[in-house]
Amino acid sequence: MHKLGIIGYGGMAGYHVKELRKYERLTVKGIYDLNPEREVIAAESGLVVYPSKEALLEDHEIDIVLIATTNEVHKELAIEALRAGKHVICEKPVTMNSEELLEIMAVEKETGNFFTINQNRRTNKDFVLMRRSVEQGLIGEPYVIESRVEGSRGMPKGWRTIKSLGGGMMLDWGVHLIDQLMYMIPEKVVDVYCKMYSIEYPEVDDNFRLVMTFESGLTAQIEVSTNNYITHPRWYVLGKDGTLQIDNWDCNGKIVRCIDKENVWEDEIVYTKAGPTKTMAPRRSESIEELTLTEPMDVVDSITVVYDNLIDAIEGKAPLTITSAQALEVMKVMERAFRCQELHRC
Numbered sequence: 001m002h003k004l005g006i007i008g009y010g011g012m013a014g015y016h017v018k019e020l021r022k023y024e025r026l027t028v029k030g031i032y033d034l035n036p037e038r039e040v041i042a043a044e045s046g047l048v049v050y051p052s053k054e055a056l057l058e059d060h061e062i063d064i065v066l067i068a069t070t071n072e073v074h075k076e077l078a079i080e081a082l083r084a085g086k087h088v089i090c091e092k093p094v095t096m097n098s099e100e101l102l103e104i105m106a107v108e109k110e111t112g113n114f115f116t117i118n119q120n121r122r123t124n125k126d127f128v129l130m131r132r133s134v135e136q137g138l139i140g141e142p143y144v145i146e147s148r149v150e151g152s153r154g155m156p157k158g159w160r161t162i163k164s165l166g167g168g169m170m171l172d173w174g175v176h177l178i179d180q181l182m183y184m185i186p187e188k189v190v191d192v193y194c195k196m197y198s199i200e201y202p203e204v205d206d207n208f209r210l211v212m213t214f215e216s217g218l219t220a221q222i223e224v225s226t227n228n229y230i231t232h233p234r235w236y237v238l239g240k241d242g243t244l245q246i247d248n249w250d251c252n253g254k255i256v257r258c259i260d261k262e263n264v265w266e267d268e269i270v271y272t273k274a275g276p277t278k279t280m281a282p283r284r285s286e287s288i289e290e291l292t293l294t295e296p297m298d299v300v301d302s303i304t305v306v307y308d309n310l311i312d313a314i315e316g317k318a319p320l321t322i323t324s325a326q327a328l329e330v331m332k333v334m335e336r337a338f339r340c341q342e343l344h345r346c
């Protein structure tokens with residue numbers, strides 16, 4: 001049985017503990033947090049509360065350390081844990097920038113201990129549903145993938161609004177959405193354009209719009225909004241033979257695709273309230289079919305998937321699936337996005 005020690009026992013670490021409650025390959029032994037209130041909560045739920053991070057790292061029973069602090073200290077804590085002989089699972093974003101990640105990667109190599117990142121959204125059902133549908137060829141070759149998460153309540157207060165602590169929506173949500181698409185599409189990203197907005201919090205991006213182009217020409221458009229009162233679909237994908245839409249967090253959606261390649265044109269111009277059109281006039285209903293998309297019930301979407309893989313790697317049963325090398329590529333895209341924003345062009 002593996003034993004987990006947690007550094008940074010805030011909201012997300014609490015979620016890990018909840019998800020791991022019935023998990024059979026690991027037990028959560030204890031935590032270290034700077035905040036005494038979090039120590040009380042941990043003690044009340046039966047966890048050991050270590051007086052210092054050194055004390056946690058010196059506990060020989062602990063072989064895996066979760067780092068779930070704010071982002072600005074991920075690097076130093078990851079390096080200390082690896083050097084203390086622990087395997088590490090680090091919350092996303094792995095670090096503040098690629099230089100910090102390269103420092104961790106050097107220590108990962110030097111110690112031979114495993115280091116993975118909680119990019120847990122790779123198993124989210126909406127993403128898996130979109131990916132499967134595209135990979136099954138249901139809309140033909142995809143050429144645009146639009147991925148959006150949108151809220152209207154602004155950003156949560158606290159560290160997410162502070163740049164030096166790794167705040168902002170690019171590092172918070174962008175890292176997930178970019179990771180999903182780079183995981184799905186194993187191609188070089190040849191171009192990145194990004195516009196960020198600071199609607200409520202001047203220090204950080206609370207909204208952004210990113211376009212990244214893969215080597216094949218496939219374009220991904222990623223948008224994160226916190227001031228959006230009318231939402232777009234969560235996913236909107238254009239393929240050469242059809243269009244996919246997943247509407248919302250409940251994974252409801254549809255595919256509309258062409259079943260009549262002949263594409264017989266009406267001769268007449270269509271007159272609408274918004275003026276006449278021929279090109280944009282609706283097609284004959286017999287030339288398309290609609291498929292309903294619903295929640296994929298076979299998908300296991302849990303943090304335990306990430307722990308399973310880390311433990312398999314430790315036990316020599318499988319390679320790591322979420323690696324620092326992948327995280328580095330995602331980090332580089334985010335850095336290009338920040339540079340684009342600073343220069344007001346790319």
Ligand SMILES: NC(=O)c1ccc[n+]([C@@H]2O[C@H](COP(=O)([O-])OP(=O)(O)OC[C@H]3O[C@@H](n4cnc5c(N)ncnc54)[C@H](O)[C@@H]3O)[C@@H](O)[C@H]2O)c1
Pocket residue numbers: 007008009010011012013032033034035038068069070071073091092093118119120159172
């Ligand atoms: N994977 C996901 O879906 C997901 C979701 C939410 C948050 N996160 C990530 O989890 C991490 C924590 O986010 P959160 O929402 O739980 O924040 P939080 O503010 O609720 O918790 C952070 C905790 O870290 C503690 N802390 C800060 N610096 C510390 C240090 N040097 N040593 C010990 N403890 C320290 C704080 O006291 C706090 O209790 C962030 O990296 C965040 O991006 C990931």
